[in-house]
Amino acid sequence: MQLRDALDDFKRHEGHDTRFPGERRTTTGRFSGFTPANGDGRLVHVDRDGGPRDFGSPLTGRNGLDTSRLGVRRDGDLLWFDDCETVSQSYAGETTLVITEHRLPDEAGGATLTQYDLTLGRAHVTHVVSENADAGTLVGFLGFGPDGRDTGVAQLRHADAVELYHDAEHDYVASATGFDAARGCVPADFARLLDADPVERPLAEEAGRREEASLSGDLFCELPFEDGAATLVTLLTDATRTDREAALDRLAEVVAEYDGAESLKRAASDRAPRTPDDLPRRDAVAADLRVVGMLSAPTGLRIAGPEFDPYYAHSGGYGYTWFRDDAEISRFLLRADRQFDLGLDDWHARSAESYCETQLADGTWPHRVWPRNRTLAPGWANSHLAVGGDTDYSEYQADQTASVVAFLADALPELDADLAERTTGTLADALDGLDRTVESDGLPVACQNAWEDATGRFAHTAATFLEAYAAVAAADGDLPASAADLSDRAAEQADRVYEALDDLWVPERGIYGYRLVTETDGDGSPDHLEPGALDTRCDSGSLALASAHLAYARVSEVDDRRLDRVVSHVRTVVDELHRDPPESSVRGLARYEGDDWRARSQDDEKIWTVSTAWGAFACANLAALLDDRGDRRAEEFAATARDLLGLVLPDGVLCPGGALLPEQVFDDGTPDSATPLGWPHALRTTTLALLAQRDASVEEPAAVPEE
Incomplete structure (x- = not known):
């Protein structure tokens, strides 16, 4: 969580009866990820609205995602999941695979989209399936904070991925179906931070601030659905231990291997602790x-x-x-x-x-x-x-x-x-x-x-x-x-x-x-x-x-x-x-x-x-x-x-x-x-x-x- 996010939350919840302003709450949602058997991994929170965020910095030293929003664009209209109904959220059995169901408003067709989230070591996979064949595109706003920074971050475009980095930590984003769009987002400036109203993110690219969009940890991307499904993958790396080519290779492996609900279920089951069948509760x-x-x-x-x-x-x-x-x-x-x-x-x-x-x-x-x-x-x-x-x-x-x-x-x-x-x-x-x-x-x-x-x-x-x-x-x-x-x-x-x-x-x-x-x-x-x-x-x-x-x-x-x-x-x-x-x-x-x-x-x-x-x-x-x-x-x-x-x-x-x-x-x-x-x-x-x-x-x- 960066200071901009904390100040924004403060504006939204100052004086609230049960919410303390400026916090990054996990009281709703589910976590996926890290277990001792994994050796090297992440702790990722998936909120009820489907947005993944990293909480594993004390465990790994890598900061990752500070904030995110997911949604869909259909017929030109952008619908964020946090404005839609969350029908359900659960774990798949005893695993850390999080399954979240979103229902679009009736005026947008009322379709149900099922989201699967699983953390696999340093990678996290978000796979979304739409019950409608004409699903449009999956939209993601991803706010990264490599090395715990929200300034001095840069973005690098590769053929099939986007890299965000500050110093040692380099974070990557890829899609199983490629990107229809991928652009950096300018951060809120001082005037906006000091304004009494909360900041709606992502911010659009503003005139005269083009360079800042490339020097930002905020990424806006659109992923086309194919056969009613789209997959978004993020990967956190330490450049002192993993070079760029190796990171991109690993990213491509994850995208190829886990592009489907069944493959995610199998991977989650393989990593789940085993408990005897006859246990009480x-x-x-x-x-x-x-x-x-x-x-x-x-x-x-x-x-x-x-x-x-x-x-x-x-x-x-x-x-x-x-x-x-x-x-x-x-x-x-x-x-x-x-x-x-x-x-x-x-x-x-x-x-x-x-x-x-x-x-x-x-x-x-x-x-x-x-x-x-x-x-x-x-x-x-x-x-x-x-x-x-x-x-x-x-x-x-x-x-x-x-x-x-x-x-x-x-x-x-x-x-x-x-x-x-x-x-x-x-x-x-x-x-x-x-x-x-x-x-x-x-x-x-x-x-x-x-x-x-x-x-x-x-x-x-x-x-x-x-x-x-x-x-x-x-x-x-x-x-x-x-x-x-x-x-x-x-x-x-x-x-x-x-x-x-x-x-x-x-x-x-x-x-x-x-x-x-x-x-x-x-x-x-x-x-x-x-x-x-x-x-x-x-x-x-x-x-x-x-x-x-x-x-x-x-x-x-x-x-x-x-x-x-x-x-x-x-x-x-x-x-x-x-x-x-x-x-x-x-x-x-x-x-x-x-x-x-x-x-x-x-x-x-x-x-x-x-x-x-x-x-x-x-x-x-x-x-x-x-x-x-x-x-x-x-x-x-x-x-x-x-x-x-x-x-x-x-x-x-x-x-x-x-x-x-x-x-x-x-x-x-x-x-x-x-x-x-x-x-x-x-x-x-x-x-x-x-x-x-x-x-x-x-x-x-x-x-x-x-x-």
Whole structure:
């Protein structure tokens, strides 16, 4: 997204109730493309109006399409698809082939056109079929931003293609039926940008600006239909690795091989992850693997979600790898793989390799990195990287390191000998990093929270430390003899954190508090709490205490008082954060009490899919813990887990369109923020696996003999 597009969107949506002006939304439409198995590829969004746009820059370093419009010209009249009815949009089965149906207005014949979009490595194919033989021409406006630039871009015409380039990135466009027309479009000048009215693109070539049309990333083209079909192909390349002749050859190959719906369906099927036929809610598991795969770089690291706010007007960005989200996703997939036999060994190995590679000298991990090359990315929680002086943890997120530790310890049995040995060394250093961030009272130091909007000593952070230490302690049999002391050391630390959690108990509410306050910075703390006070709000992040105690129970004893407290905590937090807005189709869990982020015109907290899925996961973990004790309360929490899980399943109210989970939802059902978000998708599959495991372990009641 270029600044011109952001300013235009700002003009269109300033003051909107549920849209934040200046963003590049993906809350409607579908994504096609990137999976870890592809190696080198793209992440392309196809909106409901059929326009493809690239979102894979954090994954590949190539920017590609910033904006686009598609339409048809019939009898001299130009009809853009965004002015037509979108009849339907769906995936072809479990693949990433997006199928969109457009219906022309009755006055234009009322014909239906079916659009097929598939990303094939660095190429993207858009194939349009008309039910009328006299279809006219397919019209495309394609706005490229090679190297992330919207100026200093030039166009080069070849016999069968158009090339757009700035420096390293060279992007190509071709058609299976050639071009009836292909011209550059002038960009909006300063006067037009400053005008109060939005800019309608594409702009016509203006007198005196002919050269600018050739020095532009905007291309207008017309492709004739042949036998009722037309195909448009784009290809992104790096000129330092692929020369022009090779790029044009590849473009010609794609045009020739994938000029038809059937060839696209076969190619999509060949690239789709395979899921066993007998899975419970196979549709959800397949969708989750598709999403997590599309958000992944060849390194195995993932962006949190597509970057919808590139100018950080209303957020801190999403197109990066956070080690919290990424390691939690890795662990969720690992556990689901063990239950469902999903064949994800390569995914687990890539994750472990990347975590070993990105660990810092002090045993911790940075705030965020670029997934394509694992290098440090811009962030605001890297105070522990500063050189000289005392280490400042107030701008550090300690739960991220703990999440990586928990995954690596769990993954050891799945890794080959060499990687397991390297992972063991990483774990030893990581325990040093964790130990340095545990205070004498057994709780983690004051740091930033998982939501990145407050500082303190959080229940969620403590839960991740408890689970990390417990996971290492439980890995005793998978550690080499030379590292046998790691499990004993981790077990001792797990006991310390377990005992220290009592300091966060709020008896009057029956919960573990949000945090011990260490500073007040206008973050929504009730009654202006002073440092040292216990913030007694409910926080969905603290639901991590359920899985943490299940992990701890594998290496030590969860006493009856603690079990009762965890039961009370999970039950109360789920009840207090549950929102069921009146006259609305949606319901689910809010992030925490008093959360006003991205509320726009809404008075109350928004519903988050992460929090709702986390509630389901927490209840499923608690049901497992209670089952181990023969406690009848397990049924209550299993039922709650299924209820909350149902809200985020493909047919649930928090999954609009059934394909992609947004991060948040307004009370009127409008999805908002990063879509899809990898975290709730992985939570969904691991909760399905946990409940399936429970179902398999529950014995059928003995048959009562007939009298």
